[in-house]
Amino acid sequence: MDFLKRTWAEIDLDHLAFNVKQIQKCLPKDTRMMGVVKADAYGHGDRYIAKEMENLGLQNFGVSNLEEALSLRESGVESDILILGVTPASAVQKLSDYHITQTVYSLEYAQKLSDAAVRTGVRVDCHIKLDTGMGRIGFHAGDDYIATEQIISAYRLPNLDFTGIFSHFSSSDDISNEGIAYTKKQKEHFDQTVAALEQKGLYFKVKHLQNSAGVLNYRSCHYDLARVGIILYGLPLDTLPDCDIPLKPVMSIRSAVSMIKTVQKGDCISYSRRFTADKEMRLATVPIGYADGYLRAFADKGRMIVRGQYAKIVGSICMDQLMLDVTDIPGVQAGDVVTVVGSEGSCQVTLGELAGIAGTIHYELACLVSRRVPRIYQKGGKTVGIVDYIVEE
Structure with missing residues (x-):
């Protein structure tokens, strides 16, 4: 599939x-x-x-x-x-x-x-x-x-x-x-x-x-x-002492690097010139934005995982794309998988972390993952189904 x-x-x-x-x-x-x-x-x-x-x-x-x-x-x-x-x-x-x-x-x-x-x-x-x-x-x-x-x-x-x-x-x-x-x-x-x-x-x-x-x-x-x-x-709640139970998050969100570019000191990035490079930097463009449910509020404080390391968002989050600072992550190239929400190696980004940035709750963020994001169902390490709302409609 x-x-x-x-x-x-x-x-x-x-x-x-x-x-x-x-x-x-x-x-x-x-x-x-x-x-x-x-x-x-x-x-x-x-x-x-x-x-x-x-x-x-x-x-x-x-x-x-x-x-x-x-x-x-x-x-x-x-x-x-x-x-x-x-x-x-x-x-x-x-x-x-x-x-x-x-x-x-x-x-x-x-x-x-x-x-x-x-x-x-x-x-x-x-x-x-x-x-x-x-x-x-x-x-x-x-x-x-x-x-x-x-x-x-x-x-x-x-x-x-x-x-x-x-x-x-x-x-x-x-x-x-x-x-x-x-x-x-x-x-x-x-x-x-x-x-x-x-x-x-x-x-x-x-x-x-x-x-x-x-x-x-x-x-x-x-x-x-x-x-x-x-x-x-698998999304946790506040519990009384001894009432917590182990849970595993059911959803992870991935994307992929679409482009790598080098920018110079003084170059402006994204809408409203929100970010200006203070040195030479390598940036990765990732095709996810607020139309996918990834809120503009995550800019500046949000991070993703690339090649097992955290990469910070730079500039405004666009409708369909955003930019990551990968200056200190060696070897990043177009096609690399980006973990938006989930775990990779010792790094993890949770919906709870993002909710804290946006001043909301993880319930809301899970529900906001838009219908243009395909759901890939996995069981026993294998893909057992795909729901692609846009194609099906």
Whole structure:
């Protein structure tokens, strides 16, 4: 299999399998793992990632929207899929036909979904979403129990089958005393609301609350599912003492030197003359830029690995290209592989390092790897698949 060796992302399925096994050790035996594969599996490519997760035994997946759910079905995923966000009520036929579970987050939305399902003559599987403190979507679940009667009304609507109930930790990666207290309060609100509903005769087959940080930091939570996202991909989170687990990054990003040039003292480099050489230098042009998801904010502080050594970025990062200082790295030539994110020898560049430069989080950077960057899937040291979005479109 071949692809344009301009800039590409290598996806290590063996590392994915390693992470799954490490995470399973954190879960009670009766708690299943939901693989969260929204945003194209956090930029890793949902088709291969979800199928590999199925091969590893996962039977539940979480996505953001209907399009993502249909993408999984079209790629052959047969496991349960939960849409965590909003789906227009007019799409009930597809929800039913493709056996996709929809989140219900308000009585108003439940009524619209039910009306559409009755008109269409279908039934829709649903999970109730409680807002226990995230403040995003969901039936308000607090000490006042406002949600209980609204959920009972939604539960009784025709053509909706409520098989699950869940909420979402907002601060489970906040290991300060305040963060811990807030997370425990969220759990309390969830448990109290579920208990109040059960007292009214409403029972759910599936309950889930933990996200990735919740799995690591709050292992006493015993629910039917745990929604695991970012740690599946080997990207670490802040953990309480003794709660960290070994993880392996699933994605590496590579490029290749396109040109080597010598510049003289006083020569200006890139847009806005951002960099001026203070001596004779050798620069390597690399075909990656912000249109690939490599942010302009990485200029000046960003670095890559060439021939086992770090090379600093000089000048502004362009849409499609950037320049590296390789003056002190012998033998660099056009065609040399450049490690943008990943390891080479004793050198490593992580998404966390780049996130620190840009003042953001590694989640965002993984999702920003653009669709013109082919994903190359590797297993057992061999390439087992390629997804090249631009060519396929």
